[in-house]
Amino acid sequence: MTQAPVSEPRTAPAAGRGRSARLGSPASIVGVGLAAILGAAVLSLMIGAHFVSLPDAFTHLFGSDDGSQAYAVIDSRVDRTLVAVLVGAAVAIAGVVMQGITRNPLADPGILGVNSGAALAVILGIYWFDVTTMAAYVWLALLGAAVAAVVVYAVASLGPRGPQPVTMALAGAALTAGATSITAGIMVSSSETLEVFRFWQVGSVSGRDMGAVAGVLPLFAIGFVLCLIMGGILNALALGDDLARALGQRVMVGRAVGALGAVILCASATAVAGPIAFVGLVVPHVVQLLVGPDYRRILLGSLLGGPVLMILADTLGRVVTPPAEVSVGIMTAVIGAPVLIFLVRRMGVR
């Protein structure tokens, strides 16, 4: 097993890239990122089963309800675009922090089984307690995500040579398989639960009511704060635990705070939009190629890059198989799998 590239995910591949400095300054990251989000959002408002021209989109966006079909379309697209921004940012940031604190370039809430833990908790809530509110989903998802994260990390730590990328991915896969089995068992025996759950399960931002989402915004805020203050700690951790300690970082406290923040963000995002796979994996790596190895910049870039990927995936999903719509969670998985395979090959895993 080639140890070096695995344990130094950030610094090794990106250090030699001088041109990455082009996008390096925080101001340019924010500028480019916001412009990209804006562009994607405009596309998202225009494109879908019902095409709305740019002038019409703006007229209806800032106008009042004139009862027209275009207005209703824009109204629903505004909601799902906003949800996509929120969820995309949350999952991407969670991905950065998970990759940083585990020093595992393959860490992603989907791959590590955190999403399926959250999903399992939610379906148990629907099945046993007839839970239907977003707020209740969030707390259930939080509980499930936390348990899954602890189990996967503990199992991987007890495995050969500590928490390796492979053991973590396998532990995540095992947990996902087990959770999926229980989920399937419940859905087979209860068609009401199946009806509620099957659309939630694939990860979607359509038909999500902003009013319901607003209730969980405080939780998102806490998660974002906890993750975004991790920049310096993640930079230190990338050098190895010993060096990080020598630099005055409290390694375990830093890891715990990061894990808490990442789990809160994953759970909130999962509660709102269902499990979204691979965004947390893909965005940090792409952003890192653009902005270099500094975690503070990667966090900032991913905060803006996650929404771009989510909005574009959602928009693409509306038009690839007309008249049906492909949920965003499915689009991101199809986009993300090749990236995972590319990363695995580049890492030189044997």
Place this chain on the structure above:
Amino acid sequence: MALETLESPSETTKSEAATVVRTVRRRVRRRHLLVLVAIGALWLGLFAARVLLGDFTVTIPDFFRILFGADIPVATFEVMESKLPRAVMATLAGLAFGASGAVFQSMLRNPLASPDVIGVTMGSSAAAVVAMTVFGMDGLPLALVAILGGLAVACAVLFLSGSKGAATYRMILVGIGLAAALQSVIQWVFTTTDVYKAQDAMVWLTGSLNSVTWSEILRVTVTVAILLPVVAAMSPRLQMLELGDDAAQGLGVRATQTRALLMGAVVLMIAITTSVVGPISFVALLAGPIARRLNGGRPSIPIAALVGACIVVAADYVGAYLFGASNLPVGVVTGIAGAPFLLWLLIASRRTIKDG
């Protein structure tokens, strides 16, 4: 005792050494046979329980009368249309999954390698679900599509992981990635159909014996009857491959050819089985290590196949009768039982996986 004799060669003549080797070999063979008989008896017991017991009990004489054509009201229907086909199919699926798991684990020299971890079963499922719901296929064409799906994923994993025979972990990770993408394709199909079709697909996707027909059983029987002996016959060569390609070449085994042949046979066997019962998770993964442990640390494809049969028959019984009114698909039971086992295997493999 045997080892002590071997360690003092000065006092051991050649013929004595030969006797020792022969004794050890005989003991290994005897243990293998003993385990094989014991696990076979266990399977027979489980099979009988599955057919005779449950919420509708059939007596042994009645069972044989039904088997030879007697028409007993209700009982004949229960046995011939539900209990017997399920038990037979469970056995066949267990044999196929168990044997293929053992082959994968030996071939890739990794206790975690199995067709479901690498994504082969997911390939069959995804192809079949799309063919079924989008193109309305059924019967033999559906089975062919499922087989092609499994083969395609197997080839893709081999190709994408840059197979030199040693990149096991890369194969596993590439497999996990492909499986995740395929899973989402299945879920897409799942959301586009109506709720009744979805529930049908759901049962099938998790691995289920609820609606197997005798013609499907015949198809799988032929497959397993041809391929299982082929795979079992190649197991000595497989054991040499475990020594590493170079050593195997030295012993006269053509490594690449053997591996391709085994892989082809195993993938075909799984794909055909999956096309009938869906992906029954973890059976392939569980059977290999259990068989190895029973057989004193040596791999054995026949034992793994029988262990697989026991697992599926038992899981089907548990799913059908032990959860009250709801009839759980067999794949749900194996999934719930198998996940903790895989986690345990990850921890326990500390000793078996040394490096890379």
